[in-house]
């Protein structure tokens with residue numbers, strides 16, 4: 001299934017995308033795709049609704065898409081999970097997953113503007129595979145067990161302000177958490193429709209020029225390892241979002257470095273997960 005949320009920001013309704021690409025409104029049946037939905041077996045209930053899509057009303061044509069999950073309790077992010085990206089940023093290849101946090105308020109829709117923060121001079125892009133936790137995970141016994149705790153996958157742009165992140169003291173969260181620094185979607189594709197999350201091409205363009213062209217096959221730590229690993233340090237709650245690292249080709253790694261400016265168009269694709277298109281705006 002492909003889960004979507006649509007409507008004005010803050011008033012999104014839950015929906016489904018049918019196999020032939022129609023957007024259906026399921027707000028009569030489901031309140032929202034939030035912690036309670038995933039924790040309460042919502043995906044199983046949704047399967048029954050998805051079986052008869054013609055019985056569901058259409059969503060309005062041309063409606064805005066929100067992030068495919070409601071504001072999560074946590075957004076966990078893995079840094080430097082591709083060796084070539086670690087190299088381009090001048091960092092050592094990590095021996096354990098590098099964890100940082102993004103503010104949950106940074107989540108926005110897949111086609112919302114990327115807001116360039118005031119005083120920013122180094123707003124950068126990062127295409128990433130995101131996963132959504134479907135069942136609370138703590139102290140998982142194995143990598144294999146992680147499969148039962150992931151609801152599905154979507155595209156994320158881990159937008160990053162490099163001067164805030166690196167030059168303004170302390171660790172990374174300051175440069176990762178501005179408004180609209182986490183476009184998610186367009187859809188949450190359930191895990192059953194992503195048979196191998198480690199075999200997905202991922203691509204990002206700026207104004208039509210390819211900047212990142214990678215594959216999840218080259219992750220240092222795969223998604224199941226990440227979920228298993230994190231569960232030994234913290235509780236992953238249903239509805240939480242985990243973003244799993246970016247391939248090489250970010251602006252800070254270019255020679256000379258390039259960053260985003262108002263008017264730039266950033267487009268992201270990952271195999272089977274759709275496309276994002278964001279225009280940059282000054283905050």
Ligand code: ZN
Nearest residue numbers: 126158245246
């Ligand atoms: Zn990242």
